[in-house]
Amino acid sequence: MQGQTYLGSKTGRAKKAALRLNDLKFSLDDDNEPRRLLAELPIQNFNEKEQLRLHSTDQFPKWLFHLRHGFSLLLYGFGSKRQLLHSFAITYLSDAGVLAVTGTSPSLTARQIIIKAASMLQRSSPTDFKGCSAEVVLQRIAKAQGHLYIILHNIEGSALRTSEAQGLLAELSSMPNISLIASMDHVNTPLLWDKQMAARFSWLYFDVTSYAPYTLETASVPSLLVGRREESTMQGAAIVLRTLVPNARRIFSIIADQQMQEPEQGMGFQRLFKMCREQFLVSSEMTLRSHLTEFKDHQLVQMRRGGDGTDLLFIPFPNDTLQHILADMEDVE
Numbered sequence: 167m168q169g170q171t172y173l174g175s176k177t178g179r180a181k182k183a184a185l186r187l188n189d190l191k192f193s194l195d196d197d198n199e200p201r202r203l204l205a206e207l208p209i210q211n212f213n214e215k216e217q218l219r220l221h222s223t224d225q226f227p228k229w230l231f232h233l234r235h236g237f238s239l240l241l242y243g244f245g246s247k248r249q250l251l252h253s254f255a256i257t258y259l260s261d262a263g264v265l266a267v268t269g270t271s272p273s274l275t276a277r278q279i280i281i282k283a284a285s286m287l288q289r290s291s292p293t294d295f296k297g298c299s300a301e302v303v304l305q306r307i308a309k310a311q312g313h314l315y316i317i318l319h320n321i322e323g324s325a326l327r328t329s330e331a332q333g334l335l336a337e338l339s340s341m342p343n344i345s346l347i348a349s350m351d352h353v354n355t356p357l358l359w360d361k362q363m364a365a366r367f368s369w370l371y372f373d374v375t376s377y378a379p380y381t382l383e384t385a386s387v388p389s390l391l392v393g394r395r396e397e398s399t400m401q402g403a404a405i406v407l408r409t410l411v412p413n414a415r416r417i418f419s420i421i422a423d424q425q426m427q428e429p430e431q432g433m434g435f436q437r438l439f440k441m442c443r444e445q446f447l448v449s450s451e452m453t454l455r456s457h458l459t460e461f462k463d464h465q466l467v468q469m470r471r472g473g474d475g476t477d478l479l480f481i482p483f484p485n486d487t488l489q490h491i492l493a494d495m496e497d498v499e
Contacts, residue, residue: 240372263313283316314345
């Protein structure tokens with residue numbers, strides 16, 4: 167009898183342990199559902215976290231002193247630093263413009279940062295710098311009047327990890343009318359800089375451990391529960407487009423721009439041919455069809471039947487993915 171009880175208890179435990187991910191009470195196809203459940207978890211160790219926050223805010227006057235003496239600040243430590251940097255900006259940086267940049271954005275480029283900085287200093291539109299080289303934009307920043315604070319959340323973002331991107335940021339931070347405050351969360355971030363580049367940044371390191379959740383930092387990161395299909399699709403399309411000739415990339419941009427303006431319509435061949443010919447991208451329908459064939463082979467463009475029976479071109483990506491792809495293409499240009 168005792169043996170049966172023992173075996174019965176073991177069997178019951180085995181059944182309880184046989185739970186799978188599919189047994190959870192939310193859909194794994196919805197990326198927002200697990201994020202919502204995580205956000206509803208109760209806050210723990212509130213008093214200790216508040217003490218850490220107060221310790222960091224007590225350093226605000228020191229941070230401002232170092233910025234005014236030409237140093238850049240690099241904040242590190244476990245926990246989100248966005249709210250802390252926001253508090254610092256609204257409390258101590260009211261004497262000049264502030265540019266806040268999310269380094270974790272997959273479509274962000276260093277060129278976009280320097281163009282935005284230049285447009286804020288010169289009070290102009292970023293489109294005024296279209297076609298300008300990075301060197302020209304930096305020269306215009308150096309000649310501009312006024313001062314600008316740049317808050318760069320996660321300087322080690324995946325789109326900013328190249329030596330070219332970090333070199334542009336170092337050059338930008340070294341200008342007298344620019345003050346850079348950046349945060350980092352990857353332990354190997356300092357390996358992005360050699361001795362000369364680190365000297366141009368003029369970093370001062372501050373530990374601001376907060377244990378705050380990385381809610382905003384992970385908003386653009388695909389959940390491991392739902393896979394990374396969209397991310398891999400975007401990266402694959404960007405890689406293919408980089409290998410194409412410039413005219414082919416511009417043709418793709420025309421289709422993409424039209425689709426973002428009219429998502430439900432699609433684009434007819436003759437309309438596309440007219441727009442491409444006006445921009446001197448193609449000289450004949452045969453040339454355009456060869457580009458479209460290449461797009462179809464790589465699944466960048468597909469066809470569907472319109473209401474009037476005509477074939478319409480469309481790109482099988484959502485608008486946010488298209489925006490990231492177009493931003494990547496601008497860097498190639």
